[in-house]
Amino acid sequence: MTAYEFDGEKYKKASRHQKEWGNGLISQLHLKGDETVLDLGCGDGVLSEQIAQLVPNGKVIGIDASSGMLETAQKLQKDNLSFLQMDINELDFSDTFDVIFSNAALHWILDHPLLLKHSFRALKKGGRIHWNFAGADTCAAFCDVARAKIKDPKYAPYFQDFIWPWFMTSKENYQALMKPVGFSEMEILEKNKDRYFSDADELIGWIDQPSIVPFLVKLPEEKKEAFRQDVIQSMIERTKQPDGTCFETFRRLNITAVK
Numbered sequence: 001m002t003a004y005e006f007d008g009e010k011y012k013k014a015s016r017h018q019k020e021w022g023n024g025l026i027s028q029l030h031l032k033g034d035e036t037v038l039d040l041g042c043g044d045g046v047l048s049e050q051i052a053q054l055v056p057n058g059k060v061i062g063i064d065a066s067s068g069m070l071e072t073a074q075k076l077q078k079d080n081l082s083f084l085q086m087d088i089n090e091l092d093f094s095d096t097f098d099v100i101f102s103n104a105a106l107h108w109i110l111d112h113p114l115l116l117k118h119s120f121r122a123l124k125k126g127g128r129i130h131w132n133f134a135g136a137d138t139c140a141a142f143c144d145v146a147r148a149k150i151k152d153p154k155y156a157p158y159f160q161d162f163i164w165p166w167f168m169t170s171k172e173n174y175q176a177l178m179k180p181v182g183f184s185e186m187e188i189l190e191k192n193k194d195r196y197f198s199d200a201d202e203l204i205g206w207i208d209q210p211s212i213v214p215f216l217v218k219l220p221e222e223k224k225e226a227f228r229q230d231v232i233q234s235m236i237e238r239t240k241q242p243d244g245t246c247f248e249t250f251r252r253l254n255i256t257a258v259k
Helices: 008-014 016-026 046-054 067-076 112-122 140-151 171-181 200-211 221-239
Strands: 036-040 059-064 081-085 097-103 123-134 185-192 195-197 246-248 251-258
Touching: 008 067, 008 200, 016 046, 016 097, 016 123, 036 046, 046 059, 046 067, 046 081, 046 097, 059 067, 067 081, 097 112, 112 123, 112 171, 140 200, 140 221, 140 246, 171 185, 171 251, 195 200, 200 221, 200 246, 221 246
Parallel strands: 036 059, 036 097, 059 081, 097 123
Antiparallel strands: 123 251, 185 251, 195 246
């Protein structure tokens, strides 16, 4: 399993769409105010802080594998909000949380049977998961461009052992993964959240943090910027609209389940 390093401050500026989805997910939580909440892949901590405001008599723990993300998140720490550096794949809690929340993070986790097993164990009886992550056909343009670039003779030697960094599946496939886990209730919704980036600069910000990161780590320093520029040029050519916006597909799985 690979955990990637991100720049929390750059992500904070480039994650407008992720924050929109996260705010929608938070609105579904219906918290009483005393819950213990785990935020998987908390990133820059902005959503964790919003949840902490909703549980003044509870607490929120945000975890992320990236030290760069946590450096930004920890600026938000307070009495009922803390952050831990932890790989989601190594989640090791038992009967601890009323809610496990995750927004725009779990498509970075490749072993979802293990994730579901660990999450189920971490919940208290009656505890809930509320997750939103990328589903099938997300980022069709970027994925096509990236797949073409890593096959380009200029770059292909560096990607011979490359493992595709995202798990993006359908509602039906995820239902099959969840059934054996033992949740008493579960609901999986597929949502079309296609988005227009306001201009090429916003698109480039999203490419830089987080999309291109797994590819750059495979390249020697002298190849990184050329690869980045090749991806950016191809993405602008493919996604730019007549009004200057840039279109990309975003399909989301919204998952709720009760232990």
